[in-house]
Amino acid sequence: MMNKTKKLWKPFSDVVGRTLPYSTSRRFETYNPNNTSSHLSSSSQLQILNLCLPHCFSQNLIFSGKNFSSESAEKFNNSACWNCNAVPKATPFLFCECCRSVQPLHHSLDYFQIYGLDKNYEIEDENLERKYKDWQKKLHPDLVHSKSQREREYAAEQSARVIEAYRTLTNPLSRAIYILKLEGIDVNEEETVSDPELLTEIMEIREAVEDAADSKALNEILSPVQEKLIQWSNSFANAFRNQKFDEALNCTRRMTYYDRVNKEIMKKL
Amino acid sequence: MDEPAYTVVSDSETTGEEKSSSAFPEIAIGIDIGTSQCSIAIWNGSQVELLKNTRNQKMMRSYVTFKDEVPSGGVSNQLSHEHEILSGAAIFNMKRLIGRVDTDPVVHASKSLPFLVQTLDIGVRPFIAALVNNVWRSTTPEEVLAIFLVELRAMAEMQLKRPIRNVVLTIPVSFSRFQLTRIERACAMAGLHVLRLMPEPTAVALLYAQQQQLIVHENMGSGSEKIALIFNMGAGYSDVALSATAGGVSQIKALAGSAIGGEDLLQNMMRHLLPDFESRFSNHGMNEIKSMGLLRVATQDAIHKLSTQTAVQIDVNLGNGSKVSKLVNREEFEEVNQKIFEKCENLIIQCLHDAKVEIDDITDVILVGGGSYIPKLRNLVKGICKKEELYNVINPLEAAVCGAALEGAVASGISDPFGNLDLLTIQVTPLGIGIRADGNNFVPIIPRNTTMPARKDLVFTTVRDNQIEALVTVYEGEGEKVEENHLLGYFKITGIPPAPKGVPEINVCIDIDASNVLRVLAGVILPGCPHPAIPVMEIRLPTVDDGHGWCAEALHRTYGSTIDLETVQKKI
Structure with missing residues (x-):
């Protein structure tokens, strides 16, 4: 029944957006600097909360297909720094080096651009983690604690996006799905493959996982699964490089299967 | 964005983000409230400094004594003898009790403490009371913690000559979010605002990151990524963290924790020495409280000695003609607590697995907390991580509070000209x-x-x-x-x-x-x-x-x- 219902909704996270009220300063106001005696402040003392209504929730509830194309017209935020008006020296412009302020989020910037990578599937970049940490050191919300509410919101959004980008790019399957999305090809992860050979293989692996007595047995099942993942990841790279998108799509479906059993085994280990 | 013109009362007890009102931000202090001991530290402008109480102690016992009208805690109180804590009038181990319901096994294990912990086993908060003038007077873990925090705050305010409001507290990894709200509640009762609650081993990771930064600066090296495994065993909790540090940024890869600790080692040992100790104690009479106190002190003392010597003679007169006289060796101690050590092992293995880190990639293994002195635990951790030596340039009892003080300075927006606060910890969800x-x-x-x-x-x-x-x-x-x-x-x-x-x-x-x-x-x-x-x-x-x-x-x-x-x- 479920396979008839086509996925019409976008991930909820996209829908609601990250514009939640990040800093509705709800806290106790029980501090009294003159009261240093060891009397406890009564909990019934007046507590104060800033009335911050969420940003108009409904405006984020539009199920629009996001334009993922990195070639779109508004490609780079060529606008100047919102704080000091300085012209950005480097792209991507997430952080102003002049006044050290976090810039607003631009959805047109794709994950590859954030990490200064060319839009290739194979990212033989050893420094992804370092770049991730470099960004976090500039954008992480913990570091803008004493700055304006506006900038703290920018930091929350930017930092979350840098994390999401890192997570997406470091996993071969999510990276494959993402790079196809940038080409305008949506991968339906629920779509099934009608290759009986693959289905039998997956079934057999599942049974073996269930029967596996210890971690040694599980590890023995695990390594061929991970090899298959690498193999199909390589095939994807080839297909994508040669712009054979149908073939690339086929590879992602197979990777999805192996990725799922891989996760199941890891969970049991 | 305009600041809202009106504010309303919140019934939410959790604290949110602090608003910046002053151009000179107040530096938040770091507090490590241990199950057994507590310490407080602050960034003094060039380094982290632990504050001392009037008796020149950096480590203060975490307890509050209820006597007559005014309760007094381990910060200001002058203990005449350890037994005073065990008289029934003092409440301690509040970190083990806070935010737990009366069906929780940790609460049940607390019933043999000298004060009263009563359970109805239906999922409500336990009844906790201190013996004041032969009357059981009720209190709550939050209240006890708040009284203690007020003393800490007064002590810090006196020394720093300014009001203290913002704090960074360390917490066990296994604390639920409900327990976190209880900690925040206790802080609010004491007039303190929680800037950050930091899982204990991540505070240690932050200190480690700072030390590694210093080494890089001195050697002008490239500062490659360093992976640290941190294991913390206190009196109430054990925690593990794996962190990957480079350039002052620590990404926490995984956390694992459980409510096992020195208190369990102690109780197992007491049971070993006096198998029916719990039933003997069930009526909480004055004499029983006294004899349990004697047994507790003697056992604690023996466990400490077993860290440096292989056997210890225990001789304790419990009154009423009953006596414990026994020679206990280290193997016995390890065997009695075998399950606890197994659990520690499992925590480390689970953390390594979750972090997807290979043992060979671990740069340093850091052992902190009171449990770090136990030879069995040291060997166990070294064994799993295949290391000959443990990281030894960190004080195992002060590491967490120092990390909390660093976080307090960083989160308050303080910068250091020498880059000593050029730090960031990226946290993960523990549960x-x-x-x-x-x-x-x-x-x-x-x-x-x-x-x-x-x-x-x-x-x-x-x-x-x-x-x-x-x-x-x-x-x-x-x-x-x-x-x-x-x-x-x-x-x-x-x-x-x-x-x-x-x-x-x-x-x-x-x-x-x-x-x-x-x-x-x-x-x-x-x-x-x-x-x-x-x-x-x-x-x-x-x-x-x-x-x-x-x-x-x-x-x-x-x-x-x-x-x-x-x-x-x-x-x-």
């Missing part, structure tokens, strides 16, 4: 968060060890035809069944358009923002319809108060499975 679905199962939506801030969603559906309501019960933990996890809150989705079962898509999204505030969003979508069928619900958690074990049962009794949810199955 999974999800909802009850597919019967009585816990379905995690944000798995444990997810980098924060985090937002994830999962689609559920109805279990009956024309089901127009659905109960969303949010839990935190690792158990497969909901009852093994901590209840955080619940709400009902109403107005689901009538449809065959399995058709409405109920999307539950969990969001943890940069200040660790948890929100759940729930929406309903019908296939073929682009818009949510009803307004999206947004709930800030935890919403439960005391007696939450009770709530889950009441919900079950009232609704059964009539308004349940089911996960949408992934096809093979």
